[in-house]
Amino acid sequence: MTTTHLLLGQTLSYTSDPFHSPIVDSAEVRQNGGVLVKDGVIFGVSEGDTLRAAYPHAKVHDYGDALITAGFVDAHVHYPQTAIITSWGKRLIDWLNAYTFPEEMRFGDKGFADEVAGRYLDLTLAHGTTTVASFCTIHPESVDAFFEAALARGQRVFAGKTCMDRNAPDGLLDTAKSGYDDSKQLLEKWHGQERLSYAITPRFSPTSTPEQLDAMGSLWAEHPGCLMQTHLSEQTDEVAWVADLFPDARDYLDTYEQFGLIGPGGLYGHSIYLTERERTRLKEADASLIHCPTSNTFIGSGLFDMAGLMAEGQRIGLATDTGGGSSFSMLRTMAAAYEVGQLRGTPLHAAQIYWLATVGSARALRADDKIGNLAPGMEADIVVLDLSSTPAIAQRTARAENLWEALFPTIMMGDDRAIIDTWIGGQRYQAQT
CATH class of the missing domain: 3.20.20.140 (Metal-dependent hydrolases)
Structure with a gap:
């Protein structure tokens, strides 16, 4: 039986190209968001509480205030x-x-x-x-x-x-x-x-x-x-x-x-x-x-x-x-x-x-219908980011007034310590032995 997974945290989904549309209109950010994953595909992206109530038997992965995005x-x-x-x-x-x-x-x-x-x-x-x-x-x-x-x-x-x-x-x-x-x-x-x-x-x-x-x-x-x-x-x-x-x-x-x-x-x-x-x-x-x-x-x-x-x-x-x-x-x-x-x-x-x-x-790569974004129907390739992964990043993120200000220190100073989890085709990645 296929397990349905519910990932909870902040979520970032792009709705348009930020190079050709206003930044404020280019993405949908949910502070208490959720991503529902089933059969290797993103089944839903919405408010976390809404998805939790609609899918009570989903296996929950609560990432707190971490950021969930496409891989x-x-x-x-x-x-x-x-x-x-x-x-x-x-x-x-x-x-x-x-x-x-x-x-x-x-x-x-x-x-x-x-x-x-x-x-x-x-x-x-x-x-x-x-x-x-x-x-x-x-x-x-x-x-x-x-x-x-x-x-x-x-x-x-x-x-x-x-x-x-x-x-x-x-x-x-x-x-x-x-x-x-x-x-x-x-x-x-x-x-x-x-x-x-x-x-x-x-x-x-x-x-x-x-x-x-x-x-x-x-x-x-x-x-x-x-x-x-x-x-x-x-x-x-x-x-x-x-x-x-x-x-x-x-x-x-x-x-x-x-x-x-x-x-x-x-x-x-x-x-x-x-x-x-x-x-x-x-x-x-x-x-x-x-x-x-x-x-x-x-x-x-x-x-x-x-x-x-x-x-x-x-x-x-x-x-x-x-x-x-x-x-x-x-x-x-x-x-x-x-x-x-x-x-x-x-x-x-x-x-x-x-x-x-x-x-x-x-x-x-002509694959944006499959990968690269959090949206229903996309393949569930996902990364979960700790936006306070080091003391230097954390002290800067603490002053952020919006997601972009919180994310930018991780972009500039982050490394593999910022990666909490990587999901491949709806499965949590574990290094091969």
């Missing part, structure tokens, strides 16, 4: 880089050669990949992240390991085999044909199984020949229901390298566009140095731009134009970009997004930052 959605990660997070002192291309490529060569060993995949998901779940979109490595074993680990935890995730056929060590190269064949086989094996979704994954233009990009475009055309994830305009020297490699391309985006790798469901990590043509074309295509603020500051990439891109109506998600990003925590990532906004003279409100980490990222 965090991380829209761009590299789980194989788990162990090299915060490696010192390199920019993008040197980072890849010094740290990333040597580490990724180890993922042909299924046992090794299994261990890292499980550790990565447990680390992020401990930080309240319930969904991720991850690059794997060129090895099919790395994809199997990640999906198997997510399946064991009941998670909704997106991932795919990273395809590279040039400008990488021999042990990390596939071919246009093998990249297509392996990706297709993995897609047919995993896509749509339980809560798993395949993402077609050319790493970025510098590590794929035109032939491989064309093959990836063909695969996406054959499976338009899948996402396609890659990188775009992360650093200035990368943009210059792309121009040298593709002299006939109009710009960086054109190296994808000419091979059918732009459209709804396209995820473009970083997207810092975009031309006006690229911005216009991305908006026309309804593609998703993924902001990776801790990565962009840690490896010295630049400052994402959140205000300008949002004003254009771009579809934007938020991500840790593990392990170029310097934290597994979406709270820390939200803090970095605020700091980047400050450096650009356009600070984000707490409602906007938190929306990016939940509804916004779910929308970027």
Whole structure:
């Protein structure tokens, strides 16, 4: 018999996009709220006493004044880089050669990949992240390991085999044909199984020949229901390298566009140095731009134009970009997004930052009908936050006059100590042993 769960506490549900509507109208906050969970789905969000009276046999989880929200959605990660997070002192291309490529060569060993995949998901779940979109490595074993680990935890995730056929060590190269064949086989094996979704994954233009990009475009055309994830305009020297490699391309985006790798469901990590043509074309295509603020500051990439891109109506998600990003925590990532906004003279409100980490990222992944918000019918991926998790945070929260003022110190200073509980598909998460 399925158990019906009633979670009691403060609840936060978004009713509109706080970037395009007044903050006061963008969310519904209940100080004595409740979330009813049944069969892995949110069955109701209302006043706690109302739900308790209507469902007297529900198993009650009383979180007091803790905040109950949708779980965090991380829209761009590299789980194989788990162990090299915060490696010192390199920019993008040197980072890849010094740290990333040597580490990724180890993922042909299924046992090794299994261990890292499980550790990565447990680390992020401990930080309240319930969904991720991850690059794997060129090895099919790395994809199997990640999906198997997510399946064991009941998670909704997106991932795919990273395809590279040039400008990488021999042990990390596939071919246009093998990249297509392996990706297709993995897609047919995993896509749509339980809560798993395949993402077609050319790493970025510098590590794929035109032939491989064309093959990836063909695969996406054959499976338009899948996402396609890659990188775009992360650093200035990368943009210059792309121009040298593709002299006939109009710009960086054109190296994808000419091979059918732009459209709804396209995820473009970083997207810092975009031309006006690229911005216009991305908006026309309804593609998703993924902001990776801790990565962009840690490896010295630049400052994402959140205000300008949002004003254009771009579809934007938020991500840790593990392990170029310097934290597994979406709270820390939200803090970095605020700091980047400050450096650009356009600070984000707490409602906007938190929306990016939940509804916004779910929308970027084309999954906002399933995850990213507390609403009836949504999958029950939930995080419960202690808004006074440390003495420093507690003394600031005590002065708050509304929820946003109470939440902001946790956004800026919170870590895994702020996570009271994480729920995955209606079940309380417990670390795998």
